[in-house]
Amino acid sequence: MIAPGRPSPIKTANEVTILLRAVLGEDRFPVDVAMVAADYSKRFADPITKVIGASLGEFEGMLRPGRKKPVWHIIYNNDTAYEGRERFTLAHEFGHYLLHRRPLAGQGGGPLNDEEAEALTFSCNPIDKHKWGRMGATIEEEADTFASYLLMPIDDYRRQVHGQDIGLPLLRYITDRYGVSLTAALRKWIEFTDRRAAMIVARDGFALWGRASNRACRSGIFIPSGLPIPDQSVATQGPAAQNGDTDRPVALPEGVWAFKRGSEPVRELTIFFQRLGKSLSLLLFDDKPAVEDVEDPRVADAVDQLPQWGTGPC
């Protein structure tokens, strides 16, 4: 849910998309966020004047005010560990700018001291939900939702994947088209697919975070943080369990993956990020639910009728 009076991330992203489409047409992917942010923000008294890469330690991105003038800078972590995620990070910070910033012009436009600048700065780890503090979770979700809709408009994404089997080749096509990471691409697919499916980001044998599709959620599939990754899963067994075919999901019998409402056979596709020590798993369930659909526990977004990233228990 969006707090009353706050702009909707989806509507805000769509407004930028409409302009982009009008100027660049259908051939506008991947979105050049640095250019769009600089251009679009010129309409405000405190525009974005710099987008730069730097070493940011534990953070992937920042939106911070200039000290001397009423302007904003977007900084992304250019450490190689974050390669392929820069575009989403820039879009996430652009989201904070449009949705959450305190306009600088309203502060008199004078120089800011360190403390004032710090208080206005957003320091972020987009998509990595397990790193979000409780207080910041809502605005982090909103910035992620904005980034997702700006970079991967849902109507275009649906057209690209229509009628195709989900697997690594299709996900690679999507990451190339939109210039996003596999995690961001899969996260979006989970959001709109009508399949029963779930994704899990795991490290050291436990889920850092996960997400189930609407339909999976309604059949009792939830992915809590800390969910133990089963011993017999591909995620635990490693690439050897993929039988030499890393492109397609591996069929696993009932009893390997278990959720709140029991176990059932799944097809599992796992991608290993050796350097980060993480894995990303896609679980595909039979489309006939093993249990009766339960009422969707999520609260519909009254403004958009579309889900926010991270809303609800799935």
Ligand SMILES: [Zn+2]
């Ligand atoms: Zn953020």
